[in-house]
Structure formats: C-alpha cells, structure tokens
Amino acid sequence: MSSSPLRPSHGVAAYLQTQGYRIIPVNPEINGALGEPAYANLMAVPEKIDIVDIFRRAEFVPEIVEQAIKLGVGAIWMQEGVVHEEAAAKARKAGIFVAMDECLLKDHRARFG
Numbered sequence: 001m002s003s004s005p006l007r008p009s010h011g012v013a014a015y016l017q018t019q020g021y022r023i024i025p026v027n028p029e030i031n032g033a034l035g036e037p038a039y040a041n042l043m044a045v046p047e048k049i050d051i052v053d054i055f056r057r058a059e060f061v062p063e064i065v066e067q068a069i070k071l072g073v074g075a076i077w078m079q080e081g082v083v084h085e086e087a088a089a090k091a092r093k094a095g096i097f098v099a100m101d102e103c104l105l106k107d108h109r110a111r112f113g
Contacts, residue, residue, distance in 0.1 A: 001025040001055070003033040008079070009055040010034075012105045019108065024049070042067040051075045053104050054082055062087045069094045077104045 001009045001023070010033065013023045017034055024045055025038035032038045039045045042052065042064065052068045054061060054077065061084035068076055068091065075097040078084065088098045099107070 001027050001030075001033055001038070003027075003030040003038075009053075012053065012055075012079070012103070015105045016108070019112075042071060042073075045071075049073045051077060051104075053077045053079065055079050056082065058082060058084045062090075065091050068096065075099070077102065079103055 001013050003025070004010055005014070013025070013034060017023045023034055023036060024047070025033040025036055026040075026042055026045065027038050028040040030038045042049065049068075049071055050073065052064065052073050052075070054064055056064065061078065061082065065076060065084075065087040073096060076091050076099070078088070078098070078100040080101055080103050083101050088100050091098050
C-alpha cells in the first residue's frame with residue numbers, strides 16, 4: 001500500500017476502511033498510512049490477516065502468495081492488471097480464495113452498493 005492519496009492502493013484501502021474493514025499497510029518504504037503502522041512484509045504483521053490485496057507487479061506475486069500461504073490467509077485479491085496464474089493455482093491448492101485482475105473496491109461497491 002502506498003501512503004500517497006494519489007495512488008490506487010491508497011484509494012482502495014481508504015474506501016475499504018470507510019466500510020469498516022481494518023487495513024494493515026504492508027510496504028517497506030513507508031512508516032504507516034491511514035492511521036495504521038506499516039509493515040515490511042506479510043510475515044511481519046503481528047495479527048491475523050483475512051485478505052491480502054496485491055497491487056504489486058506480477059513478478060512480485062509468488063513471494064507474496066508464499067507468505068500468504070504460510071500465514072493461512074483466507075483470500076488473495078490481485079488488483080486490476082495483476083495476473084500470475086501459477087501463484088494463483090498454488091494459493092487455490094492451499095485452500096485460499098483467489099481473485100485475479102479485479103478491483104476489490106469495484107467488486108465491493110457492485111455487491112454492497
């Protein structure tokens with residue numbers, strides 16, 4: 001997640017936060033965002049993670065998915081333009097729900113208004 005309000009990751013996270021979701025920023029380049037401390041990677045997050053929303057380029061997805069599998073997250077959401085079939089298959093095999101090349105904000109609005 002970016003700390004810049006101009007970045008899509010920040011906008012999606014801010015929207016989800018207004019909908020009652022707890023957002024935990026993961027980005028080694030920032031100290032925090034949206035009033036929450038940031039962590040360098042998923043393994044550093046000190047609490048249970050339900051959804052991992054990926055805004056990184058495809059070449060970074062396998063490492064993120066590996067961490068998500070180790071942590072037993074329930075869902076991995078790869079935002080629009082983010083596709084990695086091999087990592088998605090691995091996550092699904094581990095029992096994780098995977099959405100790929102979809103916007104979590106758009107899908108949330110479509111389902112819940």
